[in-house]
Amino acid sequence: MDGTPKADLAGLRRLPAVDQVLKSPLALAAAERFGRAETTTAVRAALEEARATLKSGAAEPEDADGLASRALAALEAKARPSLAPVFNLTGTVLHTNLGRALLAEEAIAAATAAMRSAVALEYDLDSGKRGERDDHVRDLLCRLTGAEDATVVNNNAAAVLLVLNSLAAERDSIVSRGELIEIGGAFRMPDIMARAGTRLVEVGTTNRTHPKDYRSALSPETGLLVKVHTSNYRIEGFTAEVAPKDLAAIAREADVPLFNDLGSGTLADLAAHGLVHEPTVRESVLEGADIVTFSGDKLLGGPQAGFIVGRRDLIAAINRNPMKRALRVDKIRLAALEATLKLYLDPDRLAQRLPTLRLLTRTADDMAAQAARMAPMVAARLGDTFRVETRACKSQIGSGALPLETLPSTALALIPADGSGRRLSALADALRRLPVPVIGRVEDQALIFDLRCLEDEAGLAATLAHLELSDGTV
Ligand SMILES: *Cc1c(COP(=O)(O)O)cnc(C)c1O
Numbered sequence: 001m002d003g004t005p006k007a008d009l010a011g012l013r014r015l016p017a018v019d020q021v022l023k024s025p026l027a028l029a030a031a032e033r034f035g036r037a038e039t040t041t042a043v044r045a046a047l048e049e050a051r052a053t054l055k056s057g058a059a060e061p062e063d064a065d066g067l068a069s070r071a072l073a074a075l076e077a078k079a080r081p082s083l084a085p086v087f088n089l090t091g092t093v094l095h096t097n098l099g100r101a102l103l104a105e106e107a108i109a110a111a112t113a114a115m116r117s118a119v120a121l122e123y124d125l126d127s128g129k130r131g132e133r134d135d136h137v138r139d140l141l142c143r144l145t146g147a148e149d150a151t152v153v154n155n156n157a158a159a160v161l162l163v164l165n166s167l168a169a170e171r172d173s174i175v176s177r178g179e180l181i182e183i184g185g186a187f188r189m190p191d192i193m194a195r196a197g198t199r200l201v202e203v204g205t206t207n208r209t210h211p212k213d214y215r216s217a218l219s220p221e222t223g224l225l226v227k228v229h230t231s232n233y234r235i236e237g238f239t240a241e242v243a244p245k246d247l248a249a250i251a252r253e254a255d256v257p258l259f260n261d262l263g264s265g266t267l268a269d270l271a272a273h274g275l276v277h278e279p280t281v282r283e284s285v286l287e288g289a290d291i292v293t294f295s296g297d298k299l300l301g302g303p304q305a306g307f308i309v310g311r312r313d314l315i316a317a318i319n320r321n322p323m324k325r326a327l328r329v330d331k332i333r334l335a336a337l338e339a340t341l342k343l344y345l346d347p348d349r350l351a352q353r354l355p356t357l358r359l360l361t362r363t364a365d366d367m368a369a370q371a372a373r374m375a376p377m378v379a380a381r382l383g384d385t386f387r388v389e390t391r392a393c394k395s396q397i398g399s400g401a402l403p404l405e406t407l408p409s410t411a412l413a414l415i416p417a418d419g420s421g422r423r424l425s426a427l428a429d430a431l432r433r434l435p436v437p438v439i440g441r442v443e444d445q446a447l448i449f450d451l452r453c454l455e456d457e458a459g460l461a462a463t464l465a466h467l468e469l470s471d472g473t474v
Pocket of ligand 1: 187231261297305
């Protein structure tokens with residue numbers, strides 16, 4: 001005997017049958033949206049749940065409408081995309097875990113058009129003959145960087161792998177010990193080199209590397225001189241590195257190509273936009289690098305991609321590598337890349353049209369005014385359990401670009417009135433469960449909404465309207 005009381009058994013008998021629930025108006029609407037099969041499965045699950053609740057001693061059995069409503073809610077929850085939009089209020093503009101750069105409207109339109117129709121991806125419309133997918137961005141890249149030739153692959157990690165494998169397989173790649181970096185996500189320069197089939201030759205020491213270190217490592221076995229932009233850390237104090245220009249001279253003397261992995265790289269002079277200078281790709285080419293690689297979705301502000309620009313003969317060798325085919329980009333991204341690169345042809349309007357630059361260059365006044373607009377709304381949503389303060393804070397560029405540079409920004413600080421850490425984490429949880437989740441950061445006993453990346457104020461207000469804390473305070 002399981003000791004089930006008689007009253008509950010009667011309740012079980014009074015539960016409607018699957019077919020009966022499926023005839024209710026809500027279930028019919030659900031079937032219209034999600035299909036009969038999925039709706040039937042959801043109704044069965046709702047009934048199963050109702051049975052379990054009754055067995056555990058619950059009161060009244062649910063009726064057909066109640067069960068259909070629960071099935072519909074479950075179907076709606078399941079239908080919500082897993083890769084859904086969120087509000088990035090972390091203050092990190094290029095947040096790798098939140099998808100890095102937001103694309104410009106021009107890029108979104110181009111990608112959408114490419115998705116919807118056939119495109120001349122590898123088809124030369126002038127001659128009617130076969131074309132190359134790089135044709136769509138080659139001239140633009142050459143114009144914007146001053147390089148002779150260019151190609152595009154899946155991301156910068158792929159670009160580095162492909163360059164090393166194409167130009168230095170079974171030969172030496174000479175790198176300074178101070179540049180053997182880990183970028184995160186298991187991308188470590190020595191490991192990538194091993195997988196690319198090149199022999200890593202480390203020169204110098206962690207803090208100091210001199211021209212003579214490179215010179216004495218050169219041999220007939222040398223395939224490449226490699227320079228890696230240490231974008232995500234900085235060594236300070238007693239340091240020395242060989243400037244790209246001097247390294248280029250050493251490479252030329254030895255008749256070995258110089259490869260510079262710029263990491264983020266940028267096509268625009270950030271100093272002209274009031275930001276800290278980051279080496280531009282054009283500078284790197286001018287300084288004599290034979291091959292330069294950089295990312296599409298870091299400072300450049302486009303979709304994920306890896307660019308390889310440089311000497312024509314070397315790009316041709318890279319394009320002959322069969323690995324290129326495994327690393328290529330699709331038409332959607334190429335369309336978005338082309339549109340993004342074109343924005344750089346009009347530097348005057350770049351900061352307006354390219355979201356990455358627009359967010360990085362927001363003024364203190366602009367964000368302070370926004371904080372004044374948003375604070376009362378957020379405070380009203382949170383009631384008495386939280387205090388909302390406007391605070392100065394520091395944003396980051398992110399993705400390893402200029403990691404030590406912070407940008408002065410403005411935040412709303414949501415502070416539990418009773419100082420409870422539990423309440424703070426309950427709030428963070430509730431914010432993550434909103435229809436459009438809101439991601440802030442916890443700092444100094446407060447939840448910080450850095451406003452730098454907030455453009456859709458009405459959207460934030462709309463999602464916060466659904467806020468419910470588990471302790472019922474909101
Ligand atoms: C970010 C970075 C990479 C990897 O670029 P992805 O586009 O993320 O693949 C490689 N090298 C350096 C120096 C970087 O900063």
